[in-house]
Amino acid sequence: MRVLIPAALSALAIASRAPAAPVESLGGQTMGTTWSVRYVPMPGAGAAHSAATLRAAVEQRLAEVIDQMSHWEPGSVLSRYNDAAPGTWHPLPPAFRTVLACALRVAAESGGAFDPALGALVDLWGFGPAPARTEPPAPREIEAARARCGWQRLTLDTARQSLLQPGGVRLDFSGIAKGFAVDHVADGLRQAGLVHFLLEIGGELRGEGVKPDGSPWWVAIERPPHLPQAAPGWQETRVALHGLAIATSGDYRRGFAWQGRHYAHTLDPRTGWPLDNGIISATVLHPSCMEADAYATAFGVLGAEAALDLATRRDIAACLLRRTGAGVEEILSPALIAMLD
Structure with missing residues (x-):
C-alpha cells in the first residue's frame, strides 16, 4: 500500500488538532x-x-x-431549459452559473471530451431519465442525437446572466x-x-x-469492483484528504451488455458512443470537487495519453487505470507523483 500526502498537509496543520471530542x-x-x-x-x-x-x-x-x-426532476431549472422553446432566454441562478461556467471551461480544454450539452445522447442511450435500453441505438439515431448536442451551441449572456435555448439542446450535468x-x-x-x-x-x-x-482524514482511491485484489498493476493507495477532494469516473458504474460487449454509461460526445478506449477508471484529486468530477469524466473519455497530457498541462493530480493483457496499468500524472514524495 502507498500513501499520497497533499502539500497543504504541513506539520502545522497536523499540530492544529481538532477538539478532543x-x-x-x-x-x-x-x-x-x-x-x-x-x-x-x-x-x-x-x-x-x-x-x-x-x-x-x-x-x-x-x-x-x-x-x-x-x-430527473421535471421542475428543475435544467429540465425547464431542456423543454423550452427555441430562441428563448433563461435566467440562471448563481449555483447553476458556477457549474455551467466550469463545464464549458473543461469542455474547451478537453476538446469536447467533456460536454454539458450531451443530454440528447444520454437520453437516447437510456442512461438518463428515459427508459433503460438493452441494446444500442441505430447509428442513424446516434447521428441525429449528436446534431442536437454540443457545448459550442450554448450561448451564455454574462451581462444578463441568462442562457439561450437554440432549439433541441438538452443539458446534462x-x-x-x-x-x-x-x-x-x-x-x-x-x-x-x-x-x-x-x-x-x-x-x-x-x-x-x-x-x-491530529491525523488526516484517510480515504482509499476507489478500486473497480470487478478487479481482483491481487490484479497485476493494481496497488492500493490511501490519500490524506486535507483541504482536498477526490472524484472517480469509472466504466463499471452503469451500462448494459449486448452481443458480448459491455456498453458503459460514459459516452464520448465526439462520437456519440460509449467509451471503448481501455480506460477502467479515472481518479482526480483537486481542491474543488466540482473540478475533480468534471476532469475525471473528461480524462476517462480522452484516454490515457491525451488525459495525461491535459493533466500535466493543468498540473492536476490524476490516476488512470487502463486494461492490459495481464491486468491493469496505472498512469499517474506528475502532480500525483509529487504527492508520493
Whole structure:
C-alpha cells in the first residue's frame, strides 16, 4: 500500500488538532445515491452543531442542487431549459452559473471530451431519465442525437446572466453536479462553524481539517469492483484528504451488455458512443470537487495519453487505470507523483 500526502498537509496543520471530542456521523440519501459526513463538533457550538441542525443544513444544500440541476426532476431549472422553446432566454441562478461556467471551461480544454450539452445522447442511450435500453441505438439515431448536442451551441449572456435555448439542446450535468454538491454542502458546513469534517456524496469526498488525534482524514482511491485484489498493476493507495477532494469516473458504474460487449454509461460526445478506449477508471484529486468530477469524466473519455497530457498541462493530480493483457496499468500524472514524495 502507498500513501499520497497533499502539500497543504504541513506539520502545522497536523499540530492544529481538532477538539478532543468524539467524531460524530450523519447520513442519508440524495440524487439516487447516499451522502455521509463525519465531523468533530466545535467547543461551545451547542445546538449549532447538533445532529438535527447540521442535517437540516446538509439537506437544504442538497435540495438546492436538485432543484437547479437534476434532469430527473421535471421542475428543475435544467429540465425547464431542456423543454423550452427555441430562441428563448433563461435566467440562471448563481449555483447553476458556477457549474455551467466550469463545464464549458473543461469542455474547451478537453476538446469536447467533456460536454454539458450531451443530454440528447444520454437520453437516447437510456442512461438518463428515459427508459433503460438493452441494446444500442441505430447509428442513424446516434447521428441525429449528436446534431442536437454540443457545448459550442450554448450561448451564455454574462451581462444578463441568462442562457439561450437554440432549439433541441438538452443539458446534462451528471458528470459535474455531484462534485459541485460536495463543494456546496462543504461550504454550508463551514458556514455552520465546522472546521474538521469528511464529507462524501456517492463516492466523491472532501476532507477539511483533521481528526481529534491530529491525523488526516484517510480515504482509499476507489478500486473497480470487478478487479481482483491481487490484479497485476493494481496497488492500493490511501490519500490524506486535507483541504482536498477526490472524484472517480469509472466504466463499471452503469451500462448494459449486448452481443458480448459491455456498453458503459460514459459516452464520448465526439462520437456519440460509449467509451471503448481501455480506460477502467479515472481518479482526480483537486481542491474543488466540482473540478475533480468534471476532469475525471473528461480524462476517462480522452484516454490515457491525451488525459495525461491535459493533466500535466493543468498540473492536476490524476490516476488512470487502463486494461492490459495481464491486468491493469496505472498512469499517474506528475502532480500525483509529487504527492508520493
